[in-house]
Amino acid sequence: MAEKLRDQSGRLSVDIDNIFPIIRQWLYSDQDIFIRELISNACDAITKRQSLVRLGESAVEFTPRIQVTLDENARQLKFSDNGIGMTAEEIDKYINRVAFSGAVDFLAKYQEDSKSADGIIGHFGLGFYSAFMPAEKVEIFSLSYLPGAKAAHWLSEDGVSYTLSECEKAEVGTEIIITLSDEAQKFVNAGFVRATLHKYCYFMPQPIFFTSVKEEAEESARESAAATAKAKKDETAATNEAAAGSGDTPATDEAATDTAQKRSTAPQPLNNTSPLWLKKPSECTDEEYLAFYREAFQDFNPPLFWIHLNMDYPFNLKGILYFPKQNEEKIATLDGRIKLYSNQVFVADNIKEVIPDFLFLLRGCIDCPDLPLNVSRSFLQHDAYVQKLSAHIVKKVADKLNEIFRKDLPAYEKSWDSISTFVKYGMMRDEKFYEKANSALIFRKTDDTWLHWAEAPKEIYYTVDKEKQAYYVDLAISRKHEVVCLGKEIDAPFINFLEYKRPDTHFIAVEAENNNEAGDSEILPRLQEAFSAYAADVDFGVAALGVDALPAVLMETEDGKRAKQMREMFKQMGQDLNDPNLNGMMQAKNKLVFNTDNAIWTKLLNLSDAETKAELIAQLYDLAKLNYGILKGNELTAFLQRSDVLLKKLAE
Secondary structure, three states: OOOOOOOEEEEOOOOOOOHHHHHHHHOHHHOOHHHHHHHHHHHHHHHHHHHHHHHOOOOOOOOOOEEEEEEOOOOEEEEEEOOOOOOHHHHHHHHHHHHHHHHHHHHHHHHHHOOOOOOEOOOOOOHHHHHHOOEEEEEEEEEOOOOOOOOEEEEEOOOOEEEEEEOOOOOOEEEEEEEEOHHHHHHHOHHHHHHHHHHHHOOOOOOEEEEEHHHHHHHHHHHHHHHHHHHHHHHHHHHHHHHHOOOOOOOOOHHHHHHHHHHHOOOOOOOOOOOHHHOOHHHOOHHHHHHHHHHHHOOOOOOOEEEEEEEOOOOOEEEEEEEOOOOHHHOOOOOOOEEEEEOOEEEEOOOOOOOOHHHHHOEEEEEOOOOOOOOEHHHHHOOHHHHHHHHHHHHHHHHHHHHHHHHOHHHHHHHHHHHHHHHHHHHHHOHHHHHHHHHHOEEEEOOOOEEEHHHOOOEEEEEOOOOOOHHHHHHHHHOOOOEEEOOOOOHHHHHHHHHHHOOOOEEEEOOEOOOOEEOOHHHHHHHHHHHOOOOOOOEEEEEEOOOOOOOEEEEEOHHHHHHHHHHHHHHHOOOOOOOHHHHHHOOOOEEEEEEOOOOHHHHHHOOOOHHHHHHHHHHHHHHHHHHHOOOOHHHHHHHHHHHHHHHHHHHO
16 A cells, blocks of 8 residues: 655746746747647557556556546636556656756747747647646646555646645546636637637547536536426426326337437547548548548538658658649638648648648648657758658659649649649749659640640740630631630749740740731831821831731730739739839830731821821721720720711711
8 A cells, every 4th residue: 555645845946037927928829739738748648558558567448538628617727638647756756857847948948949030830848837828726636557556636826836745536547727817818718728629639649528617507507498398398298188088198209319319419529539641541532531621621622632641761751632622812821721740739830841832722731750849940941851851742742743644634634723823833932843743734725725834835825814815816826826824823923934944935925016927017117107196105016917807906025015914013012113123124015016918008098088097097096905905994985986987987
């Protein structure tokens, strides 16, 4: 029989002044991590006890359970587990010395790394003493699995002074009770605690249950009221039947129904202890992948496809990355799209030092137990292991794209509109991704067939809007050019990137002036003189566009188009477009190109009626502007009125 524990009290050695006020101040915005830390400890305690049972060192079988209870009236948050438990001596060792030293070391590192803007990731390592972040008092009740062990009670109100005494506890395990401070009001809210548990603990390896004393009382009151109402109803029915002389009341199965309902509403763990990424890819079905996607991201639109990462060498890495159907207008934030875990414990969802930022356009969960946690982001940027891990993830994504491109091209083409932004952004952000995935780069053509980058000609004609630019598209096609559609915001910088990567390839806009054959240049001076009064803000040129083409069309040089795109990009970046340095660099005129194949010009230049000639010149210029999509407002009204005048003259 164990010797009775003598009550003791003491004061912990303090290496840093006012450790807990500092922790509360610096980690205020991440105060909820104490829930993760305490439940992680509980998981470890249960895992150790399970190991002892398997080894035969503990004969008592048990059902693992972590219980989190919020008592709103008492302002207490309780964490109970049936893990290995602790003796008083172990509490003195692991809580008073080891855990406290770990907290001091954590704070020292946090003070050092927080001088930089990036801070440390996850705030792992604070452990048990994170409980003091929201607390005015912390208590431990623990009973070790060892035969004859006595339960012990530890109490501290400041994390420095403590008392340790014997107590009564019937079941093996540990219970931590946190009496919440006034500043920790948000943790008195059951919804907030439940959401925090879901965030950090949803995939932890031991079952976690949550109870709100207030919610249970309210539910009990509702059930009691319902039972009372039912009893009155049954009593009334029985009285009526007796009065009617109906005899015995027929037996019902209501009791059995009530029992079945109680069984169906038995408490369920709020976490999934066996996330799909733990299974081998060969053991997973498509239905399981889709169900896990819905579970992890609450998105009921099925993803296009996915990558299952499962390897032990050279990285201990498991996870699943999904390619969702992208709606670019609804991507308000990339946070939370790829969640990083360590041994099923949530770390963060924005670690671009581990997961390249362009992958955040995907969704997924990655579990890497060997990832260094209690380190700064700047450390991760230069850590060789992390760099190799990041490169491997990028390679697996590129391999998946190439695999689908080779094995199921129709499915790949069908998915392209959803994944193209991700692929293009990734190629611009990561040169190695471009090198590995460019063979799977494709472009949709105006006829809905496809151009493959690997087979692309040296001149690629493109439109940003095949409906609005239909005339120019038809003009290019009539010249035997294939036209691809590049109308997304990312396409402007992307084609510049592709021209840089493949210098002998050029993208040409369908409305660009070099998309034409040379015209009769002898007539140009006369036309330029005739139109200069109406089109002072453009340059002039001639081209042979065909007898059926418009007499004149507005076009722009490819350089001018790129300058316009640059202006739009700088505008979105908040740059001052009136800056002389930018303004001079990005100015470019459109060009009015006269179609010398059209017979109208000889007739127009020889027209003797000066008034009609002027009206026709203005009409032809406005017609070119209308076709180009820039004739609006008063100019459009004038064009319509002038059309009416000319039609009346024609009808006379």
